[in-house]
Structure formats: structure tokens, C-alpha cells
Amino acid sequence: MKPQILLISSFVSIVTANWAKNINYRSPSEHHPALGISIHKVVKRNNFQSPWDPAKLNFTHGIASGDPYPNSVILWTRVGPSSDNDKSNVTVSNYAPMYNHDTEEYVSVSQAPICVEYKVALDKNLGHVVDSGKIYTSSDIDYTVKVEAINLKPFTTYYYQFSVCSSNNKSPLGRTKTAPHADDDVTKVGLAVYSCSNYPFGFFNAYGNPVRKDSVDYVIHLGDYIYEYKNGDYGWGQSIGRIPLPDRTILTLYDYRKRLATYRTDLDLLASHQQFPWIPVWDDHEVADNTYRDGESHLNNTEDSFVTEGGMAVEQRKMNAVRAYFEWMPIRQVEMDDNLRIWRSFSIGKLFDLIMLDTRQYDRSITDLYWNTDYVHIISQDAGRTLMGSRQENWFYNQLTHSAKRGATWRIIGSQIVFSRINESLALGNQNPLNYDSWDGYQANRNRTLSHLYNNNIGNNVFLAGDSHASWVSDLVWLGEKSYNKETGEGSIGVEFAGSAVTSPCPYGANISLATANNYSTWLQTANDELQWQDLYYRGYYELHISPKELTANYFGLPTVVSRNGWEIPIANFTVKAGGNRLQRPVAGGVVESGSLKGGKVVESNRTVDTGNGTWFVSNANLAVL
Numbered sequence: 001m002k003p004q005i006l007l008i009s010s011f012v013s014i015v016t017a018n019w020a021k022n023i024n025y026r027s028p029s030e031h032h033p034a035l036g037i038s039i040h041k042v043v044k045r046n047n048f049q050s051p052w053d054p055a056k057l058n059f060t061h062g063i064a065s066g067d068p069y070p071n072s073v074i075l076w077t078r079v080g081p082s083s084d085n086d087k088s089n090v091t092v093s094n095y096a097p098m099y100n101h102d103t104e105e106y107v108s109v110s111q112a113p114i115c116v117e118y119k120v121a122l123d124k125n126l127g128h129v130v131d132s133g134k135i136y137t138s139s140d141i142d143y144t145v146k147v148e149a150i151n152l153k154p155f156t157t158y159y160y161q162f163s164v165c166s167s168n169n170k171s172p173l174g175r176t177k178t179a180p181h182a183d184d185d186v187t188k189v190g191l192a193v194y195s196c197s198n199y200p201f202g203f204f205n206a207y208g209n210p211v212r213k214d215s216v217d218y219v220i221h222l223g224d225y226i227y228e229y230k231n232g233d234y235g236w237g238q239s240i241g242r243i244p245l246p247d248r249t250i251l252t253l254y255d256y257r258k259r260l261a262t263y264r265t266d267l268d269l270l271a272s273h274q275q276f277p278w279i280p281v282w283d284d285h286e287v288a289d290n291t292y293r294d295g296e297s298h299l300n301n302t303e304d305s306f307v308t309e310g311g312m313a314v315e316q317r318k319m320n321a322v323r324a325y326f327e328w329m330p331i332r333q334v335e336m337d338d339n340l341r342i343w344r345s346f347s348i349g350k351l352f353d354l355i356m357l358d359t360r361q362y363d364r365s366i367t368d369l370y371w372n373t374d375y376v377h378i379i380s381q382d383a384g385r386t387l388m389g390s391r392q393e394n395w396f397y398n399q400l401t402h403s404a405k406r407g408a409t410w411r412i413i414g415s416q417i418v419f420s421r422i423n424e425s426l427a428l429g430n431q432n433p434l435n436y437d438s439w440d441g442y443q444a445n446r447n448r449t450l451s452h453l454y455n456n457n458i459g460n461n462v463f464l465a466g467d468s469h470a471s472w473v474s475d476l477v478w479l480g481e482k483s484y485n486k487e488t489g490e491g492s493i494g495v496e497f498a499g500s501a502v503t504s505p506c507p508y509g510a511n512i513s514l515a516t517a518n519n520y521s522t523w524l525q526t527a528n529d530e531l532q533w534q535d536l537y538y539r540g541y542y543e544l545h546i547s548p549k550e551l552t553a554n555y556f557g558l559p560t561v562v563s564r565n566g567w568e569i570p571i572a573n574f575t576v577k578a579g580g581n582r583l584q585r586p587v588a589g590g591v592v593e594s595g596s597l598k599g600g601k602v603v604e605s606n607r608t609v610d611t612g613n614g615t616w617f618v619s620n621a622n623l624a625v626l
């Protein structure tokens with residue numbers, strides 16, 4: 001049946017609103033027609049009998065939800081004639097010819113829009129529907145569907161489903177949850193925190209475990225959701241049957257879409273998106289390694305860039321990555337006219353504000369690109385260097401102030417890179433002992449942040465970080481400025497929880513042994529006063545359970561990711577009391593299962609594991625080789 005279109009001109013705005021409901025038609029550049037998609041022209045393509053047979057369309061990559069507000073949430077799916085991605089490579093230069101302005105006809109049948117309906121309900125049977133609607137998608141946006149479900153109630157669980165219009169062809173059923181209202185008293189919120197999921201390095205078991213336990217409300221992803229490499233350049237996908245497509249370094253819009261689509265076939269990732277609303281931000285690899293405002297580690301942004309990476313200018317590549325990311329991730333673009341802006345915040349009742357930063361793509365000064373480490377070391381103290389750009393940085397400080405003023409108990413800051421100073425001279429040598437690609441390379445920016453917190457008496461700060469493929473738990477301190485007692489934690493103004501990777505390998509050696517990893521951890525823990533626990537061995541994630549009186553962080557280590565399994569070890573638990581502004585002593589209760597704990601012990605417990613052919617009693621080290 002032909003989808004209904006009103007052609008009377010006075011109704012055009014209503015029609016447009018209906019089309020514009022698929023946010024991906026407006027994103028990522030609503031007011032820059034040359035960068036965007038003309039909905040007007042897509043609408044015209046619908047002025048024909050729909051060529052689509054609903055039975056031959058597929059919901060190819062599951063469903064997802066994200067960016068919960070008290071009254072709305074973003075819903076996502078993809079429905080198309082094939083699981084392959086659209087090859088149009090929409091860019092400034094090559095999008096326009098796809099539409100014939102003279103005849104006002106669409107170029108091919110494959111460009112005709114597809115009509116999709118969605119329903120949001122309080123129950124799994126979708127009996128008590130609270131929001132529903134009809135929207136369109138098309139090849140222009142890779143057949144993705146992104147819609148804001150509205151009229152919802154705060155902190156409430158909802159179920160949702162998409163279907164092809166006038167058919168019985170339905171997507172899987174999704175579950176989601178709105179945020180509490182900013183003024184609500186909330187007693188408990190759980191978050192699962194992730195980073196660095198690299199498809200050819202392993203199965204995304206970490207995403208599936210909170211689904212199996214049903215242990216959290218929302219998922220936070222601090223970035224490196226995908227990696228841009230060709231498998232052979234970084235990854236052992238061959239040995240585990242996980243080659244990310246396309247099998248090359250990704251550059252074009254098609255490439256980024258295809259890579260996201262490959263990742264979105266992992267069953268545990270699909271399950272997490274189906275059950276939890278996500279709040280993600282990108283790190284560097286959503287575009288390329290060690291990106292900054294003007295480049296990345298493989299591109300010097302010289303004319304040679306065109307030679308070294310297939311004739312693609314660095315800003316075109318970034319736009320491709322950004323467009324595909326907004327198409328595929330269930331998130332809001334809070335400023336439709338700023339296509340690089342992903343930094344945004346969420347008020348979760350009176351309990352906490354979640355401030356998600358972009359310390360990578362938006363506006364950061366040059367970083368360590370491997371050939372310039374000495375130089376970045378020298379300039380790492382320059383006052384003019386910024387991780388975020390002045391616009392984002394001012395916003396960040398205002399958010400911290402506003403959060404404290406409104407009386408939110410906690411401020412949770414989603415950074416990509418590790419905030420605390422980490423002396424790694426054991427591995428890096430004494431000449432350049434810090435990681436200049438993290439906050440350590442932008443010390444004035446870090447000092448400005450700490451100064452804002454101390455000078456305005458803003459406490460209960462919890463920094464989150466990913467990126468490093470290892471776990472680092474620290475008191476949040478301003479070394480050299482404020483006195484700090486590493487035994488009691490006195491002088492600290494909060495804590496930092498940096499988490500390990502979903503699959504990306506240990507930075508001190510892929511396939512490192514537990515003994516060697518813990519040896520390095522001991523050195524790191526000893527060399528850094530504020531670093532209370534460190535672990536290099538385990539891939540994994542952590543859960544934050546937040547209440548008005550205290551916050552706990554539970555770290556889970558995955559014994560192995562070269563097979564799909566649900567095994568995990570609770571390797572360390574931390575408590576922070578409201579008003580404490582430091583890790584509660586004894587840190588981690590004095591005992592962890594791996595890594596190195598300041599003033600505490602590492603005790604491995606033995607456990608039983610069902611391997612599928614019987615129950616086995618194993619130690620942590622043996623679990624890894626099962």
C-alpha cells in the first residue's frame with residue numbers, strides 16, 4: 001500500500017514534521033544544506049507506488065535505545081532490503097548528482113523511502129501504548145531509523161517495537177527506561193561502564209553479562225566502540241572467526257557504516273542494546289587512532305595525507321565517521337547545527353549529574369602521534385593547550401557549578417582518557433614517562449579543572465575513563481598543589497574509576513601472563529601515590545551502583561574473550577561515601593582478586609565453572625585457558 005502523503009501545500013509543514021521525525025534526516029548538519037540531506041527531495045521520491053514488498057524488508061541489526069530524558073528516549077533500528085550498507089557515500093561532492101533536479105525523479109527504485117511504524121508501551125505485549133508513530137527511512141541514511149519516543153514518565157521501564165507499515169514484519173521487542181526527573185529523590189541507579197570493544201580481538205561477552213544478570217539501569221560507553229583498522233594490521237580475527245568488514249582500513253562513509261554494522265552483529269552487543277538505554281561518547285577510534293582537532297596518528301595533515309590514506313582528506317574522513325556514528329548510535333544530537341558536538345549532560349534525579357565529555361574529536365590541541373613525543377612532552381605544560389576547546393571547557397565548568405548549586409549529590413564525569421597523573425616510566429622510560437595522549441599531555445587543562453573544583457568547593461566528583469585497556473582506581477588529587485595523604489586519602493576531592501577494555505589487548509603485552517601483569521601493576525601502584533589499585537590482566541567492565549549515601553564500583557574481569565561465554569570474576573569492589581571525596585578505607589576492603597592494591601592483598605579464589613561439558617573447579621589463572 002502506498003504510504004500517505006499530503007500534497008496540499010498548506011499541509012507541507014505537517015508532512016515535513018512527520019519525515020523529520022527520523023532524526024537521521026536532519027543529522028549531523030541540519031542548517032548546512034550542502035552537508036545534509038534534503039528531506040524535501042526525499043519526500044518527493046515517495047510520490048510513487050512504493051516498490052517495497054514488506055515481506056522482503058529486514059530489521060537487519062536489532063534495535064537500540066539511548067540518551068534517556070525524564071519524558072523521552074531515543075529509539076533506533078535499521079530496516080532495509082539487504083544487510084549491506086548504502087554505498088552512496090553521501091559527501092559534499094557526490095551526494096547532489098544522485099537526485100535529478102530536472103525531472104524531479106528519484107534515480108533508482110532503491111532510493112524510494114520505506115515506511116516504518118513504532119510503538120512504545122508500558123507492557124511487553126504492547127497493550128498499554130503510550131507513544132506511537134509512522135516515519136520513513138531510505139538509502140540516504142543507510143536505512144537507519146532514529147526517533148524520539150515522547151510523552152513518557154520519569155524513571156519508568158518501557159517496551160518498544162518497530163514494524164514495516166501495513167505489515168506483520170516486526171523488529172525484535174526492546175526494553176528501555178527513562179531518566180528520573182531532575183527534582184526526584186532517587187534511591188539507587190546502576191550503570192555498566194565500558195570502553196574499547198575491538199571486534200577482531202574477541203567476543204563482546206562483557207556487554208552480555210549485565211543483561212544476563214539484569215543488574216543495571218543504563219549503559220555508559222566511553223568510546224572506542226569500533227576500531228578503524230584492517231584486521232591484519234591490528235587484531236587476530238582470523239583465529240577466532242571475527243574479521244571486521246570491510247576488510248581494510250576504513251575511510252569512506254560506506255566503510256564506517258559497514259564497520260559499525262559488523263560490530264552490531266555481536267550477539268552480546270545486540271542484547272545489551274535491546275535491554276538497556278545507552279549513553280555513549282566517542283573516543284579516538286570511532287574516527288582513527290589518536291585523533292585531535294586537525295589529524296590523527298597516521299595522517300600528518302600534509303599533502304602526503306592523500307598519498308598515505310587513499311586520497312582522503314582528514315576532515316572528509318572525520319565527517320564520514322561522524323555521519324555514520326550519528327546514523328547508527330541511539331543518541332541525541334543536542335545541537336543539530338554543530339555536527340561535531342557530542343558532549344552533553346544528563347540530570348539523574350537529585351542523585352547525580354552525568355557530564356559526558358569529548359576529549360578527542362571536538363577541538364583538542366595536537367597530541368602524541370608517536371613521532372612527536374618529545375615535542376608534546378615539552379609543550380604538555382603550555383597554558384594554551386586544551387583537550388576540549390574553550391567552548392566545551394567553559395560548558396564543562398559551568399555544568400560542574402550548576403550541578404553543585406542544584407544540590408545533586410554526585411558529579412559523574414565521562415572522560416575518554418585517564419585524568420590522573422600516571423608515571424609509567426617502567427614501560428615508557430624516564431625521558432617521556434607519562435602518556436601525553438591522556439590528560440597528562442594537557443596539564444593546564446587538568447589544573448584548570450582541579451582549580452575549579454577546589455576553589456568552588458565542589459565535591460563528590462567521580463571521573464570515569466576508558467581508552468587505556470587497563471584498570472586504574474585513584475583518589476582525585478591535585479599533586480604539587482594540595483597536600484595528599486595516600487594512606488587516609490585526605491586532600492582528595494573525589495575519585496577516578498578508569499576501566500579495562502571489552503576486548504582490546506593489555507597495553508603491557510597481548511596474551512600477557514597473570515604473574516607478569518600483576519608484577520607491572522605492582523610497579524605502577526608503587527610509583528604513583530594516588531593510584532590505589534591497578535590491574536592490567538583482565539579485559540572487562542565495571543558497574544557503578546549509586547545511592548545518596550554511597551557509591552560502589554564493582555570491577556569484573558573476563559577470564560577469556562576468545563570464545564563467547566558468560567564467565568566473569570568480581571576482581572575488586574570500591575566504596576565512596578557521600579562527602580568522603582576519596583576511596584573508603586580500607587580501599588577495596590583490603591582484598592582484590594587481581595592486580596595490585598595499595599596497602600592490601602591479592603587473593604585469588606577458586607571457583608566452579610560450567611564449561612558445557614561438566615562443572616570444573618578452577619583457579620582464575622586456569623579459567624583463562626579453558
Ligand SMILES: *[C@@H]1O[C@H](CO)[C@@H](O)[C@H](O)[C@H]1NC(C)=O
Pocket residue numbers: 056057058081082083
Ligand atoms: C531477511 O532475513 C531472513 C532471515 O534472516 C533471510 O532469510 C532473508 O534472506 C533476508 N532477506 C533479505 C532481503 O535480506
Ligand SMILES: *[C@@H]1O[C@H](CO)[C@@H](O)[C@H](O)[C@H]1NC(C)=O
Pocket residue numbers: 087088089094252254255
Ligand atoms: C563508495 O565507497 C565504496 C567503498 O570505498 C566504493 O566501493 C563505492 O564505489 C563508492 N560509491 C560511490 C558512489 O562513490
Ligand SMILES: *[C@@H]1O[C@H](CO)[C@@H](O)[C@H](O)[C@H]1NC(C)=O
Pocket residue numbers: 297298299300304308371
Ligand atoms: C609525519 O611527520 C613526521 C615528521 O615530519 C614524520 O617523522 C612521520 O613519518 C610522518 N608520518 C607519516 C604517517 O607521514
Ligand SMILES: *[C@@H]1O[C@H](CO)[C@@H](O)[C@H](O)[C@H]1NC(C)=O
Pocket residue numbers: 423424425430433527
Ligand atoms: C617516575 O618514576 C620514576 C621511578 O620512580 C622516577 O625516577 C621518575 O622521576 C618519575 N617521573 C616523574 C615525571 O614523576
Ligand SMILES: *[C@@H]1O[C@H](CO)[C@@H](O)[C@H](O)[C@H]1NC(C)=O
Pocket residue numbers: 380381382383443444447478479480481
Ligand atoms: C599544574 O599544577 C601544578 C601544581 O600546582 C604545578 O606544579 C604545575 O606547574 C601546573 N601546570 C600547569 C601547566 O599549570
Ligand SMILES: *[C@@H]1O[C@H](CO)[C@@H](O)[C@H](O)[C@H]1NC(C)=O
Pocket residue numbers: 236239510511562
Ligand atoms: C594471542 O592470543 C590470540 C588468541 O588466542 C592468538 O591468535 C595470538 O596469536 C596470540 N598472540 C601471541 C603473540 O601469542
Ligand SMILES: *[C@@H]1O[C@H](CO)[C@@H](O)[C@H](O)[C@H]1NC(C)=O
Pocket residue numbers: 515516519
Ligand atoms: C617481576 O619483576 C621483577 C623485577 O621488578 C623481576 O625480577 C621478575 O622476574 C618479574 N616477574 C615476572 C613474573 O615477570
Ligand SMILES: *[C@@H]1O[C@H](CO)[C@@H](O)[C@H](O)[C@H]1NC(C)=O
Pocket residue numbers: 554570571572573589591592593
Ligand atoms: C565484590 O563484590 C561481590 C558482590 O558483593 C562479591 O561476590 C565479590 O566476592 C567481591 N569481590 C572482592 C574481590 O571483594
Ligand SMILES: *[C@@H]1O[C@H](CO)[C@@H](O)[C@H](O)[C@H]1NC(C)=O
Pocket residue numbers: 603604605606619
Ligand atoms: C585454589 O586451588 C589451588 C589448587 O587446587 C590451591 O593451591 C589454592 O590454595 C586454592 N586457593 C584458594 C584461595 O582456595
Ligand SMILES: *[C@@H]1O[C@H](CO)[C@@H](O)[C@H](O)[C@H]1NC(C)=O
Pocket residue numbers: 611613626
Ligand atoms: C571439557 O571441557 C574442558 C574445558 O573446556 C576441556 O579441557 C575438556 O577437554 C573437555 N572434555 C571433553 C570430553 O570434551
